[in-house]
Amino acid sequence: xxxxxxxxxxxxxxxxxxxxxxxxxxxxxxxxxxxxxxxxxxxxxxxxxxxxxxxxxxxxxxxxxxxxxxxxxxxxxxxxxxxxxxxxxxxxxxxxxxxxxxxxxxxxxxxxxxxxxxxxxxxxxxxxxxxxxxxxxxxxxxxxxxxxxxxxxxxxxxxxxxxxxxxxxxxxxxxxxxxxxxxxxxxxxxxxxxxxxxxxxxxxxxxxxxxxxxxxxxxxxxxxxxxxxxxxxxxxxxxxxxxxxxxxxxxxxxxxxxxxxxxxxxxxxxxxxxxxxxxxxxxxxxxxxxxxxxxxxxxxxxxxxxxxxxxxxxxxxxxxxxxxxxxxxxxxxxxxxxxxxxxxxxxxxxxxxxxxxx
Amino acid sequence: xxxxxxxxxxxxxxxxxxxxxxxxxxxxxxxxxxxxxxxxxxxxxxxxxxxxxxxxxxxxxxxxxxxxxxxxxxxxxxxxxxxxxxxxxxxxxxxxxxxxxxxxxxxxxxxxxxxxxxxxxxxxxxxxxxxxxxxxxxxxxxxxxxxxxxxxxxxxxxxxxxxxxxxxxxxxxxxxxxxxxxxxxxxxxxxxxxxxxxxxxxxxxxxxxxxxxxxxxxxxxxxxxxxxxxxxxxxxxxxxxxxxxxxxxxxxxxxxxxxxxxxxxxxxxxxxxxxxxxxxxxxxxxxxxxxxxxxxxxxxxxxxxxxxxxxxxxxxxxxxxxxxxxxxxxxxxxxxxxxxxxxxxxxxxxxxxxxxxxxxxxxxxxxxx
Numbered sequence: 001x002x003x004x005x006x007x008x009x010x011x012x013x014x015x016x017x018x019x020x021x022x023x024x025x026x027x028x029x030x031x032x033x034x035x036x037x038x039x040x041x042x043x044x045x046x047x048x049x050x051x052x053x054x055x056x057x058x059x060x061x062x063x064x065x066x067x068x069x070x071x072x073x074x075x076x077x078x079x080x081x082x083x084x085x086x087x088x089x090x091x092x093x094x095x096x097x098x099x100x101x102x103x104x105x106x107x108x109x110x111x112x113x114x115x116x117x118x119x120x121x122x123x124x125x126x127x128x129x130x131x132x133x134x135x136x137x138x139x140x141x142x143x144x145x146x147x148x149x150x151x152x153x154x155x156x157x158x159x160x161x162x163x164x165x166x167x168x169x170x171x172x173x174x175x176x177x178x179x180x181x182x183x184x185x186x187x188x189x190x191x192x193x194x195x196x197x198x199x200x201x202x203x204x205x206x207x208x209x210x211x212x213x214x215x216x217x218x219x220x221x222x223x224x225x226x227x228x229x230x231x232x233x234x235x236x237x238x239x240x241x242x243x244x245x246x247x248x249x250x251x252x253x254x255x256x257x258x259x260x261x262x263x264x265x266x267x268x269x270x271x272x273x274x275x276x277x278x279x280x281x282x283x284x285x286x287x288x289x290x291x292x293x294x295x296x297x298x299x300x301x302x303x304x305x306x307x308x309x310x311x312x313x314x315x316x317x318x319x320x321x322x323x324x325x326x327x328x329x330x331x332x333x334x335x336x337x338x339x340x341x342x343x344x345x346x347x348x349x350x351x352x353x354x355x356x357x358x
Numbered sequence: 359x360x361x362x363x364x365x366x367x368x369x370x371x372x373x374x375x376x377x378x379x380x381x382x383x384x385x386x387x388x389x390x391x392x393x394x395x396x397x398x399x400x401x402x403x404x405x406x407x408x409x410x411x412x413x414x415x416x417x418x419x420x421x422x423x424x425x426x427x428x429x430x431x432x433x434x435x436x437x438x439x440x441x442x443x444x445x446x447x448x449x450x451x452x453x454x455x456x457x458x459x460x461x462x463x464x465x466x467x468x469x470x471x472x473x474x475x476x477x478x479x480x481x482x483x484x485x486x487x488x489x490x491x492x493x494x495x496x497x498x499x500x501x502x503x504x505x506x507x508x509x510x511x512x513x514x515x516x517x518x519x520x521x522x523x524x525x526x527x528x529x530x531x532x533x534x535x536x537x538x539x540x541x542x543x544x545x546x547x548x549x550x551x552x553x554x555x556x557x558x559x560x561x562x563x564x565x566x567x568x569x570x571x572x573x574x575x576x577x578x579x580x581x582x583x584x585x586x587x588x589x590x591x592x593x594x595x596x597x598x599x600x601x602x603x604x605x606x607x608x609x610x611x612x613x614x615x616x617x618x619x620x621x622x623x624x625x626x627x628x629x630x631x632x633x634x635x636x637x638x639x640x641x642x643x644x645x646x647x648x649x650x651x652x653x654x655x656x657x658x659x660x661x662x663x664x665x666x667x668x669x670x671x672x673x674x675x676x677x678x679x680x681x682x683x684x685x686x687x688x689x690x691x692x693x694x695x696x697x698x699x700x701x702x703x704x705x706x707x708x709x710x711x712x713x714x715x716x717x718x719x720x721x722x723x724x725x726x727x
Binding site: 195 | 426536537538539540541542543544569571572573574575576577578579580581582583584586587588590591592594595596598599602603620622623625626627629630631633634635637638640641642663665666667668672675676679694695
């Protein structure tokens with residue numbers, strides 16, 4: 001086993017909203033009335049059924065309530081246990097799934113305010129991601145501007161499967177706003193289910209949806225690179241969260257080869273895809289989709305040709321590893337330090353900003 | 359990259375200088391629009407003329423993402439007698455089969471009845487394409503073998519077409535495409551697998567196809583390159599579906615070939631499947647083994663477009679994870695991203711592995727002596 005070192009940055013923590021009513025105090029009268037009158041109860045995505053084994057490690061599952069809904073549990077099981085200096089909260093509540101941009105906007109605002117009050121206010125180690133109503137660019141940008149004033153928000157959060165590929169120009173004002181405030185864009189596993197959850201249609205099983213997250217990340221990377229997002233925003237960082245990363249080398253071999261063949265189609269792509277990934281794209285550590293032997297994993301790191309791409313994550317409370325084996329076997333002390341401390345700090349400039357709240 | 363700027367002498371022809379190879383992905387084309395008429399019932403001639411052929415995509419002419427080259431094919435592959443690239447047997451022999459010493463060439467016709475919404479028309483065109491493969495290609499050149507194309511969305515009709523061709527030595531596999539109305543593991547496609555297993559024919563799953571779903575799980579992208587790269591993600595998902603639905607439990611003798619979708623992604627997909635399966639196996643109790651074991655035992659991979667990392671060691675490691683016995687060389691002739699046989703494998707491969715890669719694996723899989 002590779003031991004974690006103290007002072008790390010856990011880049012993927014999932015505090016759970018206990019119930020839609022938990023957000024009511026953060027909504028205005030109209031939306032409080034809508035939720036109540038229309039009998040809305042909860043926004044749980046099919047991506048993470050509450051009782052699914054992957055949604056919570058067995059020993060992290062509380063006696064009652066949703067995994068990840070109790071801050072004391074998160075402090076004890078994730079922050080204290082791994083000596084974490086900073087933990088970034090990525091709420092996965094299904095606010096992106098609703099089809100009304102007005103409703104999505106109200107729920108995103110409530111979720112962000114809930115996160116600040118019920119989590120960030122309660123532990124100085126915690127940082128937040130701004131959840132945005134992506135169907136409306138205007139509202140998404142406004143929400144980024146509203147929340148960015150609170151420096152404890154360190155990134156903007158989007159789902160890997162939404163209405164359109166993320167490189168589309170439609171989304172660029174979001175990226176401009178993020179870059180302006182020094183916020184990376186975090187792209188997390190999960191679907192708004194506005195399209196079939198795979199590129200060949202609807203499968204039958206939860207396991208199938210989860211496996212397919214990796215393919216969705218691949219297509220989004222293609223889109224972000226070939227549309228020219230990083231030619232326009234060379235300083236923008238994007239972090240693939242809970243994406244897996246062992247698919248990256250062969251994916252890039254293919255993208256690079258085709259780009260050499262048909263680059264006349266996207267002449268604004270000013271650098272090779274491989275270089276763009278090295279400078280602008282990062283990946284959270286968990287899940288590690290590799291066999292347990294350290295030999296194979298070290299070869300995979302070698303295939304990635306960079307030690308700056310991976311950011312430490314527990315994916316708490318999701319079940320990706322057992323015991324303290326949050327780091328795969330066989331990592332060198334140098335790589336551990338990079339993954340746990342150097343790479344996250346290089347990615348999230350707001351982590352150490354002193355002035356915290358507006 | 360494929361415009362011939364000056365005349366070059368043809369490479370040495372089959373003089374024994376080049377080792378024989380199997381090319382497991384050759385695309386034959388029709389020379390004229392009417393070339394299928396002799397194999398199609400009269401009613402369809404007028405139907406096609408009047409209403410056209412409606413695929414699960416909106417364009418009546420041409421693909422939804424314009425290709426990088428006309429017909430996605432090499433500009434030097436137009437036959438001298440006219441017609442599109444890949445439509446002349448004599449020119450294919452002269453340009454590809456003879457100089458590259460192709461001992462076995464597997465034909466994968468792409469513009470067939472597959473992915474067409476009218477299932478009667480789909481079945482008629484597929485049957486016609488199968489007859490056409492025999493008459494125009496395989497009966498004229500013994501090196502060439504056909505693929506049985508089927509109306510993929512209608513399992514019953516597809517199974518009937520497979521049974522009709524069973525035992526016919528002109529065909530060595532059944533051809534499906536990766537993108538269909540539903541993921542390929544779904545039960546509507548099981549009659550195809552049942553009939554293929556019964557006929558002892560492997561199923562080639564070629565990248566591409568139209569099923570009506572956006573080519574990403576996040577909607578339609580903008581560019582041809584996204585479609586090209588995206589096919590490998592479609593293939594990964596289709597393969598995951600085949601494994602997770604239990605197709606290889608249900609049809610234990612079924613063999614499948616992943617055609618033109620890359621193979622570098624196979625190890626990470628298998629590891630991911632195994633990892634998730636270790637926690638979620640309760641949802642899929644019909645699986646008796648780890649997902650990676652089904653993939654190892656049932657799946658072969660064609661090589662084009664060859665994985666091309668900066669370091670050849672990375673390539674060799676990936677091939678070792680998959681198995682040298684599972685790769686089938688392919689050129690994709692006459693398409694523009696054609697792989698040149700002599701330049702595909704870097705130095706440092708043992709003679710036995712080269713032989714398996716270029717010829718023996720294919721002969722063994724397709725039962726060619």
